[in-house]
Amino acid sequence: MTNEASYFDVHKQFPDGTSMILGFLAISHTKTGKILEQQFMYEAEYTSHPLAAEISPLMGLDKQGMQRFPSDGSSFVGFIDDLLPDDWGKRLIARRINKRFITNLTSLNYIGTGSSIGACKITMNGEVPNWDEGLRLDKADKIIESLNSGDIEALSREELEYVALVRGGSAIGGARPKMLVKDLEGNACMIKPNQVTDNHDVATLEWASLEICRMAGLRTAESSIYTLNGKIKSLLVKRFDTTPEKGRRQLATINSLLKDPHTQCDAMNYSYEDIAGCIKKFCWDVKTDLMQLFGAMLINQALGNTDDHLRNFSLLSCDKGWELSPLYDVLPHFPLHAEHASRFNNSGYLPKLSSAIDTGKALGLSRADAVLVSARVLEALSNWKELLIKEGVDDPDLLNIPEATQGRFQID
Helix, strand or coil: CCCEEEEEEEEEECCCCCEEEEEEEEEEECCCCCEEEEEEEECHHHHCCCCCCCCCCCCCCCCCCCEEEECCCCCCCHHHHCCCCCHHHHHHHHHHHCCCCCCHHHHHCCHHHCCCCCCEEEEECCCCCCCCCCEEHHHCHHHHHHHHHCCHHHCCHHHHCCECCCCCCCCCCCCCCCEEEECCCCCEEEEEECCCCCCCCHHHHHHHHHHHHHHCCCCECCEEEEEECCCEEEEEEECCCECCCCCECCEEEHHHHCCCCCCCCCCCCCEHHHHHHHHHHHECCHHHHHHHHHHHHHHHHHHCCCCCCHHHCEEEEECCEEEECCECCCCCCCCCCCCCCCEECCECCCCCHHHHHHHHHHHCCCHHHHHHHHHHHHHHHCCHHHHHHHCCCCCHHHHCHHHHHHCCCCCC
């Protein structure tokens, strides 16, 4: 069988808003879309640019020439995988091109012209990338209603361009329907409406969870509740990959950093210790980021956020290098006592606040730092009921989540 090759340009938008081609990508594949090999090379002009930065902590600018990455047939190297859409995004692409099923390779052909997050875009060779930050919020009513109902068939091709084609959890998104918008002050945001099939007020649960993170002193994506026509509640999240100069900062999920280098398959049986290892290896302020991770783990356990997989943790590029990004996609999942996606100490059940000190030390923190973070988390959790009641939630099962996960350890 004769193999084929597809060629792509990789674009970068700098924090100052300017952009250029970062590098070139070639995918060797069969006619049926089976991926054989991926090849990437930095553009020489890019590497000499004063604002040039690596596309991934694993792919330094000093790596000249063609870099080759094998595949298991369907998996992409980390920096590409971070840009691929989740199942929701694939559904949108399929709708756009009138197909019932699409492969990862087909997705790659269309992500450059869709709305997405992050500082990099992959387009077909010679294609112009779409850096649009989205519709104004007050112009997005029809799309929000369609996302709420799940009826994307009602959307035009032009409207579909604004719906976010981001990988589930690679940044402020997750696997739920979402779109990119600009709020009334012009800030780049993502909006995630409640859906008619939801059993709970998911938007409020996620907003309250993020507020708990913020109150605990952790870097957290700014969020608020937006209600359309007095009935459709949505979570409005301010993007942290954009800059005041209308530029962008690069993101790299922890998932992309822990892939199998021989197959590009996602890691299996991963842990908070693995995430801490990435922080120690790649981040410029290790202590601060370990405290951030420790606080996130305590809150994930306390609120039953068992969907704490590796795409829900990212590194964000900054002037000094890489740092753990603000927290995002934090909310309770039911049943609350299920195993967590990310393990700790070889267990899918995370330690409670009552054993927080030993947990912090195991991640690399001093006793004093572990005490400080756990005290802040405990104080923040005391606001949980008040936050939910403020937004009209009165279900006792939701109001008492911290008590339910902590057992005898009292949350006052």
